[in-house]
Amino acid sequence: xxxxxxxxxxxxxxxxxxxxxxxxxxxxxxxxxxxxxxxxxxxxxxxxxxxxxxxxxxxxxxxxxxxxxxxxxxxxxxxxxxxxxxxxxxxxxxxxxxxxxxxxxxxxxxxxxxxxxxxxxxxxxxxxxxxxxxxxxxxxxxxxxxxxxxxxxxxxxxxxxxxxxxxxxxxxxxxxxxxxxxxxxxxxxxxxxxxxxxxxxxxxxxxxxxxxxxxxxxxxxxxxxxxxxxxxxxxxxxxxxxxxxxxxxxxxxxxxxxxxxxxxxxxxxxxxxxxxxxxxxxxxxxxxxxxxxxxxxxxxxxxxxxxxxxxxxxxxxxxxxxxxxxxxxxx
Numbered sequence: 642x643x644x645x646x647x648x649x650x651x652x653x654x655x656x657x658x659x660x661x662x663x664x665x666x667x668x669x670x671x672x673x674x675x676x677x678x679x680x681x682x683x684x685x686x687x688x689x690x691x692x693x694x695x696x697x698x699x700x701x702x703x704x705x706x707x708x709x710x711x712x713x714x715x716x717x718x719x720x721x722x723x724x725x726x727x728x729x730x731x732x733x734x735x736x737x738x739x740x741x742x743x744x745x746x747x748x749x750x751x752x753x754x755x756x757x758x759x760x761x762x763x764x765x766x767x768x769x770x771x772x773x774x775x776x777x778x779x780x781x782x783x784x785x786x787x788x789x790x791x792x793x794x795x796x797x798x799x800x801x802x803x804x805x806x807x808x809x810x811x812x813x814x815x816x817x818x819x820x821x822x823x824x825x826x827x828x829x830x831x832x833x834x835x836x837x838x839x840x841x842x843x844x845x846x847x848x849x850x851x852x853x854x855x856x857x858x859x860x861x862x863x864x865x866x867x868x869x870x871x872x873x874x875x876x877x878x879x880x881x882x883x884x885x886x887x888x889x890x891x892x893x894x895x896x897x898x899x900x901x902x903x904x905x906x907x908x909x910x911x912x913x914x915x916x917x918x919x920x921x922x923x924x925x926x927x928x929x930x931x932x933x934x935x936x937x938x939x940x941x942x943x944x945x946x947x948x949x950x951x952x953x954x955x956x957x958x959x960x961x962x963x964x965x966x967x968x969x970x971x972x
Contacts, residue, residue, distance in 0.1 A: 651737050651765055658750070660759045664726060674761035676727060682779040685723035689714045693770040697832075698813070703741045705832040706772070707748025712834050713855065714776040715756060716909040719841035720853040722786040723778030727761045728753065731775075733768035756838055786841070790849040791869035791914040795940040798923065800837050800910045800932055802881045803858055804898070805830035807905025817897055823885035834909035840934075843926045844913060851913035857904035859960050862912055863947055869914075872945030875938035877902075878952045890952075903949065904961035914940055 666675035678684055691710055693699055711728060718725050730749070734742075753760060758776070809827035812819045819827065837853075844851065850865045858880070866873055880902050882890070889898035915923060920936070927934040941948070948956045 651742065654742075658760065660761065661757075665759050665761055674727070674729070676761065676777070679779055681782055683782050683785065685718055685721045685778040685780050685785060686775065687714055687717035688773065688775040689717065690771065690773045699770075701832065703744040704748035707745040707750075708752050708833050709748075710772045710774050711749050711752050711758070711776075712836050713909060714774045715752070715758070715836035715838055716834065716853040716855070716911075718776055718778040719836050719838045720786070720851050720911060721778070721780060722784065722841045722845045722848070722851070723780040724842060725756050725758045725776055725778045725838060727777040728758050729775040730760060730763035731765070731773040732763070733766050733771040735767070735770060756836075781845075784845050786844060786848050786851045786913070787868070788850050788852055788865045789868035791865055791871050791873075791940045792849060793871060793940050793942050794917060795849055795914040796917055796920065796936050797862070797873055797875065797912070797914055797938040797940060798934055798936050799854070799858070799881065799912045800840055800934055801908070802883045802886075802933070803854060803908050803910060804886045804901030804905045805883050806834070806907035807901040808883075808886050808897075810905075810907075811897060811901065817889070817894060819885055823883075826883065827885065831907055834907065836909060837911045837932070839930055840911055840926065840932060843930065844911075844915075847919050847922055847926075848913040848915050851911055854906075854908045854910050854912050856906045857961070858912065859903045859947060859949070860962070865912070865914065866940075866943075866947060869940070870943050872941040872943050873938055873947050874941050874945065875947070875949045876954075877949055877957070879935060879937040881933060881935045881937075900961040 664677045664679065666677055691697055691713070697706060697709065710730070714728070715725050805827045808817070808819070809824065809831040811817045812824055812827070841851070850869055852861055852865060854861050862873060862875070882902060886898055886901055889895065923934055949960055950956055
């Protein structure tokens with residue numbers, strides 16, 4: 642840190658606020674935070690890292706980055722049906738730029754306030770920009786929605802639309818051209834994903850398995866299938882897409898469209914399974930939250946694996962590979 646703004650001054654100026662939640666016994670400023678869990682609840686804890694050049698582009702607007710750093714973690718809690726309560730922030734920064742820090746903190750706290758989250762501690766150091774958030778939520782004992790509960794005959798659902806963020810990245814890389822309106826909409830999904838916390842809470846007792854789509858539908862759904870020892874049949878035509886992506890399903894950019902829909906990351910929508918007789922309750926949740934929820938397939942026997950059928954109902958011979966940080970090297 643520079644002489645003008647020490648590490649502790651940086652924390653005091655931009656990230657220390659009086660705790661508001663009754664469970665915060667001691668917030669930032671000591672060697673550790675102290676929290677008192679609500680009786681009868683289990684803690685759901687998740688940590689996620691955003692590295693410049695890997696998870697976000699250099700020059701990303703700091704306010705949007707503050708939002709996203711917390712949003713991707715809240716999405717993990719949403720996928721468990723947990724209510725977010727607390728967050729810790731660790732960050733490596735190339736310098737202590739007041740304008741950048743003020744904007745970043747503004748984006749972070751706007752989303753924290755929207756979900757009633759207290760920032761209870763963290764750490765800073767000088768280095769290549771790297772942001773790591775830990776979130777802590779609560780869920781009634783025994784009610785967390787896990788990945789392992791899907792059963793043959795369950796429906797497979799997704800929230801919102803898939804592939805928007807991947808399409809924005811493709812446009813930024815020059816792989817496709819979007820009109821200004823479509824690009825702005827897709828870039829918003831990339832930079833400011835909306836964690837589906839309310840949906841996760843509403844699906845307690847309904848969803849049999851759930852996770853958020855962060856690395857691509859086929860890869861993430863594959864985690865549910867592995868944990869549940871099940872297979873699935875997905876209808877490509879049912880996967881919801883924004884108009885700009887839907888228009889690319891046929892024609893010369895079909896391969897790109899399939900890559901975005903099936904393997905594109907950064908959507909942070911929820912993919913969940915539920916018994917077929919829950920369709921009416923799920924439709925009511927969609928209406929209550931004003932959030933599209935789309936049935937895209939069904940859980941099958943384990944021997945079937947993951948099958949995606951094209952628009953003609955024919956199983957696709959090969960599927961785009963979902964993102965893997967290490968399998969795909971530095972590309």
